[in-house]
């Protein structure tokens with residue numbers, strides 16, 4: 021039926037852009053789980069490994085908060101299994117359809133991001149593996165450095181197009 | 193206005209990442225307290241010159257509630273603590 025809403029990625033149709041020393045690319049909408057509570061990165065890593073999600077990345081997102089992200093969608097049964105195995109006092113919110121990941125890379129990546137965030141992106145302050153919740157302009161983002169010249173931005177779905185649009189000109 | 197706040201969890205961030213939520217020195221009255229007492233609590237505020245404790249919510253960061261002690265004359269920030277952890281007696 022043509023009047024039924026169809027599910028499509030928030031950044032569907034946005035091709036990866038490669039500019040001069042800067043590239044921006046929408047990542048697949050796989051799974052993205054938010055976890056909160058008194059646990060540790062090691063404990064979460066072990067838990068997700070037992071559910072066959074060793075390939076998912078776990079990134080700090082503030083005091084006692086983490087994002088678990090991966091490129092493959094999670095079946096509802098797998099999600100229920102994880103939710104049932106969480107340590108006491110730890111809670112999970114499935115954000116797989118609520119947040120979108122964007123990768124930016126290239127020698128100019130840190131310089132472009134510095135126009136939007138106040139986080140000090142110098143390698144000595146924000147090395148590969150570092151992550152922060154912050155603002156890019158007026159848009160709240162989770163920013164992580166995945167390599168010396170590679171970053172990921174996680175953004176609320178409704179802001180994804182606006183954020184991508186702000187980064188596009190730098191990759192022109 | 194203090195323009196840089198050092199969040200105990202996130203480090204130094206600009207005030208744009210925070211939402212100021214008012215005087216942290218108020219005590220909520222008992223549910224059956226006089227209407228005058230409630231009126232005072234809900235609507236009336238001091239406008240202190242000098243040291244002042246306020247709730248700041250790191251709304252575009254870690255989303256923790258903080259207590260910022262700052263000087264309204266010099267703009268100097270004296271301390272920033274996680275409100276919930278301070279209440280529980282733990283270090284921020």
Ligand SMILES: [Zn+2]
Pocket residue numbers: 199200201202203250253254255256
């Ligand atoms: Zn913070």
